[in-house]
Amino acid sequence: MTAVTSGWRRAWTDALDALEVDVERVEALLAEDHRARDLPLATPWSPPEGLGELPLDLRPRADAILNRQLAAAQALALAMVANRRQSEMAARIEAGDEPRRPAYLDCAI
Template sequence: MTTGGDWDAAWSAALDAMELEADEVERMLRHRDMPERLPAEAPGFTPPPGIGPLPAALEERARRLVQRQLDLSRELSIAIAGNRQQARLVARLHREADQSVPVYLDNRT
């Protein structure tokens, strides 16, 4: 387990990593209509092992970060629902186009 100043530094580094991931999720949400700019793999956070409990001095920062992550989670849910709705609409349009009646024109006159 980390102790003393190393403990605070380890937690600061962990919160920094979490904030960078939140920044990446926000960037992906802003550019969701431009898939060429999105990374091939979604970010993922793994907490460092053995850093112990959160230091009291970092509690407010951690609370803000948790709220930010909850807000991003809601935004992602809304974006996913919107994408599903668009996918259903596109599928329906393709089905309707596939079921159209062929039209033949005889121009031998």
């Protein structure tokens, strides 16, 4: 491997490492959601300047990271929907916004 090829490959390996760290953080948040308040927000990833094309032998790793990111994003969306539903239910219970229903109906009359 030439020095240029080695540097190009190393740059891509570093970029994929950064993406993998981000997706691992999201997966950890999903696994231990109670710790979410303690962790800083992730900054959006952008490729380093002058990176060039992805080496073909790193494509499977990049695809795997992308698939994990998509799965983590879907899991986050589902968790947010569930959280919103739970919050709405709790608000109705606390505020009493449910329509009143009779507790007892006398059918003897």
